[in-house]
Amino acid sequence: MAAPVTIDLPTDLTSADQPRRPRPTIIQGGMGVAVSGWRLAREVSRAGHLGVVSGTAMDAVISRVLQDGDPGGHYRRALAAFPSQDIAERVLDKYFIEGGKAPGTPYKPIPKLTLDTARAGQELGVAGNFAEVWLAREGLEDHPGGGAVGINCLEKIQMANPTAILGAMLAGVDYVLMGAGIPREIPQLLRSLAAGEPGSISADVAGGSLRRTITVDPADLLGDDLPQVAKPDFLAIISVDQLANYLHRDPEIRPDGFVVERPPAGGHSAPPRGKMQLDDAGEPVYGARDEANLAKMAEIGLPFWMAGAYSTPDKVAEALAAGAVGVQVGTLFALSQDSGLADGPRDQLLGRLRSDELSVRNDPRASPTGFPFKVATLEGTASQVEVYEARPRLCDLSYLRQPYEREDGEIGYRCASEPVHMYLKKGGDEADTVGRKCLCNGLMANIGLGQERKDGYAEDTLVTLGQDLAGASALIERHPEGWTAVEALDYLQEQVPAELGLRHTA
Template sequence: MAVAHTEHPPFPAPPRERPRPVVIQGGMGVAVSGWRLAREVAQAGHLGVVSGTAMDAVLSRVLQDGDPGGHYRRALAHFPSPAMAGRVLEKYFVEGGKAPDAPYKPIPKLTLETARAGQELAVLGNFAEVWLAKEDLGTDAVVGINCLEKVQMATPTALLGAMLAGVDYVLMGAGIPREIPQLLRALAAGRPGSITADVAGGSIRRTVSVDPADLLGEDLPSLVRPDFLAIVSVDQLASYLHRDPDIRPDGFVVERPPAGGHSAPPRGKLQLDEGGEPVYGSRDEADLAKMAALGLPFWMAGAYGTPEQVAEALRAGAVGVQVGTLFALSLDSGLAAGARGQLLDQLRSGELTVRNDPRASPTGFPFKVATLEGSASQTEVYEARPRLCDLSYLRQPYEREDGEVGYRCASEPVHMYLKKGGTEEETRGRKCLCNGLMANIGLGQHRKDGYVEDILVTLGQDLAGAKELIKRYAHGWRAVHALQYLQEHLPGVRLAAV
């Protein structure tokens, strides 16, 4: 299927100093922080952030569902390479949508050298998400993209796609993102960009790369380097990244342990409380005076979802806060209506709990899981799931005995993981985050045998702000309501009526 190409002027170069909004809306899950949510936040004068995780799968599945509203097709009509957009539409778009119980088509898996078709799909997916968030907002509105350092094999193509859409900020945590500044500089110059790949047992350095000129050829426009915010948990990591200009970010998000999604494990020997959750202490808290002394802007995250906490962050020298849970639960997020409804029902009744599961993620990082009936958070529900790994975003590259690179995931079938040199201990308690997160947004896979993937929702553990908002808005709140609530204790902030 051909795609109509709409002529449009390139995004103008942003001012030398980008806006530093008080509120950063967190980049959550897979498309929970989707373009609609990011757009609402950016339009209100804050930093709206889209998730850069698994956007190749999101784009392919939305197109197979018929692209309701035509939004992704509208974005792809503005992509600089009509031929590339046309190839993806030809392969995945289904007029009127596939049958509800039909499986989604598989997409190319990530490797150190992802197939060209997979690279194109990823570039287009991230382009479309950022383009839709920024559409017709003007240069004063800022949009960011959040990626995970752990998902290295997706990073170069995701950031290229986002930059082609004029993304203003890149945010990254779940690791040490020391090579992202040089990657952004290379892509902005139109040169191939690479990052080092963590290969278990690797004896030689291996990289993951993307070549903008090779992918787009003469269609490659000029690109502008976005600002980069490194998500860190302690001031020591911030100091390390600040020390060298080559790896220095433009600012930091200081994320405390209660934040949703993946979080850094406790420093030192892992200890669990009576509920089986990691125990954090003073060593896991950043020294905010040292953060301020670095001289770069920083935002606080993890239990900063109330007006009192926002004011506290500013008094400590922060520019503002990053907040996830209030926006994840808002009516503008990408959560499927059923999942959001169940979460809000539990929030109203005071029964909503979020567990920091040290085993759920195959990455080895603790992962926050909302306890919901009938979801993969329940042991009996998850154990009934056929164990498989087909989306494979969290696969770990490893060096085989023959020197070649293989790929394994602690959530894949145990016998396959053991065959690839893993241990049985590493597989215990691991869950398939990839498929669960896709189910959260209504894009869960329907297997040929009739099995349908269950949801697996992540939220932050601090629910104080959400409990207050559900009192005020019994049927749910919008992103703008959350923004107004967060700023209630800030002097000089005029809150518009909605």
Template sequence: MAPTTRPVVIQGGMGVAVSSWQLAREVSMSGQLGVISGTAMDAVLSRRLQDGDPGGHMRRALAAFPSAEMAARVLDKYYIEGGRRPGTPYKPIPKLTLATARAGQELAVVGNFAEVWLAKEGHDGVVGINCLEKVQMATPTALLGAMLADVDYVLMGAGIPREIPRLLTDLSHGSVGRITADVLGGKITRHIEVDPVDLLGDDLPTLRRPEFLAIVSAEALANYLYRDPEIRPDGFVVEGPPAGGHSAPPRGKMQLDDHGEPIYGPRDDANLAKMVELGLPFWLAGAYGTPERVAEALDHGAAGVQVGTLFALSRDSGITDATRETMLEELRAGELEVKNDPLASPTGFPFKVASLEDTASEAETYEARPRLCDLSYLRTPYEKEDGEVGYRCPAEPVHMYLKKGGQEEATVGRKCLCNGLMANIGLGQERKDGYVEVRLVTLGQDLAGARELIGRYVEGWSARQAVDWLLTRVPASLVRQVQFA
């Protein structure tokens, strides 16, 4: 069903299944916008199936997939009854390219379908999917899979998502969905596409176009996207520097403080009066995780807020119980710290990293990790001298990156986000030599709301408790009531 009222609270789309279907479902059933992460859902599905699909949730979702034959191919390839033996590495999956192999496209479509379908199961609340513009090679298949599950909203940041409105429209018509590929040094225009008819044939249902919210850091980008109806989103999330995950670099020359973190100033704050003038709904993100800040956002003319950290720390998120409890212990003690690392992400965007023992946030743990790039979601395509396209990542082995024409300084401090984020949710790779991938946890830097909630709920809180608390100063007329099936 199409959304009938705007949510006041958008639950952040936090990397690689931290914003799991369970979390998104709980927030959606609370009457707000639950959001699943659309990053690496192909790897997440394949590994859940190899672990025996605890609870049978993946198989239940796959049984609802429009093409039984495609779902069966995925199950036959990855499902292991009872789960893989401890210490056994996960099977590799097809890597993303400008023209990903058909098996890879199918796995991505099915994986994103499953996550959205499970989040929407049994109620009529609204559900969104969050994707990164920087992970272009995954976008068309991810959004097709989400639309097959009738996703209500698509959210995208970490770049300029100007081609997403047309992509969603084309997919809703059953047409080929195509975006332009950013290829370093590219002399010709190349595209990344998905063909719904080719993939699903007669099994392709009618698709509804979801609403698109562009995640921006400043009104200048919002105004650019707004001016042209072809690239205009349906609304915006205006995300400030404290927000978790990736954030825009400071405007002007990058300067670091005494702790090595980027310095932001007034120029990096969006002009909210100009956002109101655009006339499209917008939500504020980054340090809006308290009832007072929600009320303040509404007073500024926003439709509401996007909040990540409170939900990442909730019992319903995809973070493992052990990692969550470690963070809650540090929160209770007032010792939880989050650093905005300007080097960690291969994308070049600053990335928030929680300082935790035995994670890649520690220099010695980071240095001990063998550099490799096997999941490869953040690889950048580049044009070779012969005109062919190659792929490289600053977090891969340095000698390989240099051989591909990369600069050594680009490799310094780069961390493997792909493997680290998979480890956060208990799906880290175990390698044949015994090495087990370490975690790399991201949170927002504003912990005011989390500190208040740990005082109320000493043992931790649920997503619904977080929603209820955030809405305590919101007029009842703005809070949507969800009907259950």
């Protein structure tokens, strides 16, 4: 296996008593809901790189795994290490079913996110994210030259982020990564939580006339069980150098580094700058304005990684030559045997990859967020119009709900994927509902945790990948039955200059 390369670069906000963390060559992207789960992140971290877990919907993930009987006992093992055993016991009492729920039985609902999520919902969010990071880090200290563990959150899912990040910090997370918006308030959130103080971020409220916030109070949640936690490094996921320069100028909002994500990257991506234009296939058209100037990125002086079509050894070498520390890669790891994808979707994806028939569409309408979203075209999934149209419109997980200010000044919540009549009743525009897909339920189905309803309906999968399949095509030729995360790492590093060496700091 090629030696992982890590470069130590100073950051302006690192205090004297804050550990300087390694800067790995490869960041394994944070993908979907638990596709980048703890098993995948652990393998990447033990190999000396940055393994990243998804911070999206971990409250739903842990609740459903527990209802399935927690095979292997992993989440129960993590909860046994949670600082507050009172919280851990409440979560187990509510959701754990010995031997798993009966087939066809719906999963229990969990508290919905709001600007002021109920205490039970906050506890579940903190515990779920703690467990995912704790499992990814388990035994890492026994691996000399091991890397770090990060958590990826979406700026658009604001109502989940404070509790998700607190849970990750309680488990000793090394990095927080965030994109799908402008994460200018995350550095201060991390500083507040590291100090044991309430942490807040602003909430985007449609039609709102007042500033609203989302807050988590570590001392109130954990009381005397609250331990001292370290501030993780923060990597802002951006698409253009102008945003990087804006975030860098002010020390209060300055991240510790950047991931520069190009349009082909999977999941949500930034819309094209200027007026949205679509090509003949109905996909957004990107141009030179949507590409970061890498010379200007290097001038900023903070470490940065390239993402979006950097899935081959020559592209990794190209990124290093341009001044990047390394690259962030998602698709190779999503398709690996260590990811959280269920066997069915993975087998279907690899089968289409072998026959050179796998395609990924950048759908400008799929996501209720309004951001373009990459969808793999697969039979029998919500990527197909007939499957999507057959699904009853409902919004029960509600992670992508938009808060809005009602006429009476109170806060309501709506999602462009909910029943159209309900969305209109809440003041939404009917045009915003066209083509919107339920990402929340589709992404849960991808990992084998899709909801089953009493009428027999089971949620369909909706798989997201990056549009760059060059690296995946090369790996399927080498490993026709599929590959591991370590094999993907070896492949990516084949052209990494040996003279860069291995330079970690504690």
